[in-house]
Every structure is written in C-alpha cells, then in structure tokens.
Amino acid sequence: MTLRFTKGHGTENDFVLIPDLEAELDLTPEQVVLLANRHAGIGGDGVIRIVPTAAADEESVRAMAGEAEWFMDYRNADGSPAQMCGNGTRVFAVWLRREGLVGDEFAIATRAGLKRIRFEGDHVVTHMGTWRFVDEATAHADGFDALVHVEEAEEVTEPYSALSLDLGNPHTVVALPETVSLNGLRLRTPPVVNPTPPEGSNVEFVRVLGPGHISMRVHERGVGETRSCGTGVCAAAIGLAFWSGDVDAAGQVKVEVPGGTLQVRLLPGREVALSGPAALVADGTTTLV
Numbered sequence: 001m002t003l004r005f006t007k008g009h010g011t012e013n014d015f016v017l018i019p020d021l022e023a024e025l026d027l028t029p030e031q032v033v034l035l036a037n038r039h040a041g042i043g044g045d046g047v048i049r050i051v052p053t054a055a056a057d058e059e060s061v062r063a064m065a066g067e068a069e070w071f072m073d074y075r076n077a078d079g080s081p082a083q084m085c086g087n088g089t090r091v092f093a094v095w096l097r098r099e100g101l102v103g104d105e106f107a108i109a110t111r112a113g114l115k116r117i118r119f120e121g122d123h124v125v126t127h128m129g130t131w132r133f134v135d136e137a138t139a140h141a142d143g144f145d146a147l148v149h150v151e152e153a154e155e156v157t158e159p160y161s162a163l164s165l166d167l168g169n170p171h172t173v174v175a176l177p178e179t180v181s182l183n184g185l186r187l188r189t190p191p192v193v194n195p196t197p198p199e200g201s202n203v204e205f206v207r208v209l210g211p212g213h214i215s216m217r218v219h220e221r222g223v224g225e226t227r228s229c230g231t232g233v234c235a236a237a238i239g240l241a242f243w244s245g246d247v248d249a250a251g252q253v254k255v256e257v258p259g260g261t262l263q264v265r266l267l268p269g270r271e272v273a274l275s276g277p278a279a280l281v282a283d284g285t286t287t288l289v
C-alpha cells in the first residue's frame with residue numbers, strides 16, 4: 001500500500017502525518033511503529049492520522065463531528081494511541097491550513113475532547129481545555145503525591161517528589177532540587193513513578209530559571225525522551241504555579257525545552273492555552289505492508 005505522508009515538528013517534537021481524508025486506512029500498531037522508526041521508516045516521536053471526525057472509530061470522537069471537521073488520530077512511536085498531543089495539534093493545524101481545509105480559527109477533535117486553534121502571526125495557539133489534579137487532596141496536603149526514581153542518574157540516588165496532573169493525558173511533574181543538574185539527568189530508561197499510574201505517565205523534570213520562566217526535559221510515555229512535549233510543558237507550568245502558592249492565578253509561563261521555547265497561558269477555571277511554532281518539513285510517499 002502506498003501512502004502520502006508529511007513530516008513536521010513543533011519545537012522538534014516530530015511527527016509523521018498521514019492524510020486519510022476518505023477514512024480508508026486502518027493503521028495497525030506495527031505500521032505505526034515502522035512509520036515512526038528513524039532507521040527503517042520515516043521517523044518521528046509519533047504518527048498523526050488526519051481523518052474526518054465523522055468517520056472516527058470511537059463514538060466519543062464522532063460525537064464532536066458537528067463542531068470539528070477533523071480528528072487528530074494520534075499514536076505514539078511504540079504504536080500506542082494517546083489521548084492528546086499539544087505540539088501535534090499545531091503541526092496538524094498548519095497542515096490543515098496549508099491544504100485549505102480550515103481558516104485561521106477552528107476546532108479539532110482529539111481523544112481528549114475538542115481543542116480550539118487560532119493562528120497568531122507565525123505561532124499557533126491551542127486552547128488545551130481544562131486540567132485537573134489526579135489527587136487534589138494529597139497534592140494540597142503535601143505539595144506532592146508521587147515519587148519519581150530516575151535510573152542511572154549520575155548524581156542522585158534518592159527519588160524526587162512529584163505532582164500528578166491530568167491534561168487529557170497523564171503527567172508526573174518533578175521540581176528538581178537546586179543541587180541537581182537538569183542537563184545531567186540520564187533519561188534513556190523510563191523514570192519509575194510511584195504509585196504506578198494505571199495507564200503510564202509522561203514525566204517532566206523542571207528547573208526554575210526566574211519568575212514565570214522554567215526549563216524542562218521530558219520522558220514521554222510510549223516514546224522515550226523527546227525534545228519537547230506540549231501537554232508536558234503545560235503540566236510543568238501548572239506545577240510551577242501550584243508550588244508558587246496560587247495554582248488558580250492567571251499567568252504566563254515561558255518554557256525552554258531542548259527543541260525550542262513555548263508559551264503557556266494559565267487561564268481562569270483551570271484552563272490552559274499553549275502557543276508556539278510548528279513546521280512542515282517534507283512531503284512524500286511511502287510503502288507500507
């Protein structure tokens with residue numbers, strides 16, 4: 001089977017986009033793994049199938065068809081489906097606009113619900129919706145509700161305290177102690193989170209650079225370390241606000257990741273928006289078995 005694809009990235013979180021405008025494709029996990037393979041395939045942190053919302057497999061997604069024409073069918077590089085991908089929404093939006101399928105403001109469907117998109121100059125703003133604590137009572141009592149152990153960390157053997165957040169997909173945010181170097185962390189093996197999140201977790205390591213300014217590295221569920229993670233950047237900004245004492249205050253946080261810089265807006269009602277660049281870098285065809 002010959003497929004059209006586009007390669008794109010958002011702050012170097014990279015994706016293989018597969019247009020399936022007639023909803024004819026049933027991408028298997030094995031095919032996703034091959035497309036995402038950097039040696040034997042196109043290569044990417046994830047694969048995004050672009051499909052009419054009305055034709056999605058999941059009934060909960062099809063229910064959004066009246067408000068969003070297009071569904072971002074997101075899969076991690078290991079073939080597993082994920083609810084949401086913040087950087088992916090911007091790349092998806094840039095592709096839809098390039099193809100003349102949307103205007104400057106529209107909604108897309110994701111497994112984590114409708115996401116509103118707006119173009120602002122050369123940036124794309126995604127309204128990510130509401131977030132929640134996984135265990136608000138424990139978080140407020142202790143400031144943390146999980147422990148993260150980084151195997152092979154050079155300088156640290158003790159687990160780090162962390163906060164569990166739900167951005168539509170699961171996140172565990174670690175505020176790194178002053179004594180630990182963000183760059184020195186070795187994230188080649190997945191960090192171990194306790195208690196074990198039932199569906200796994202993306203894990204963010206955060207260092208405060210100044211007021212409203214942090215840097216972050218991330219180990220993504222279903223992928224490994226990536227150069228950026230949009231939902232993770234939002235989780236890190238929420239963690240910063242929480243540990244600063246007012247998680248419900250509106251504000252802006254600038255987040256440096258290895259692949260670039262993203263802006264997070266914390267909005268009333270525990271809503272969050274993400275703004276950043278997105279680029280399409282190649283178009284082609286590939287053959288899948």
Ligand SMILES: N[C@@H](CCC[C@H](N)C(=O)O)C(=O)O
Nearest residue numbers: 082085086087169229230231
């Ligand atoms: N890179 C993404 C998140 C992709 C999904 C994640 N790995 C998961 O399994 O939840 C982002 O930009 O948010």
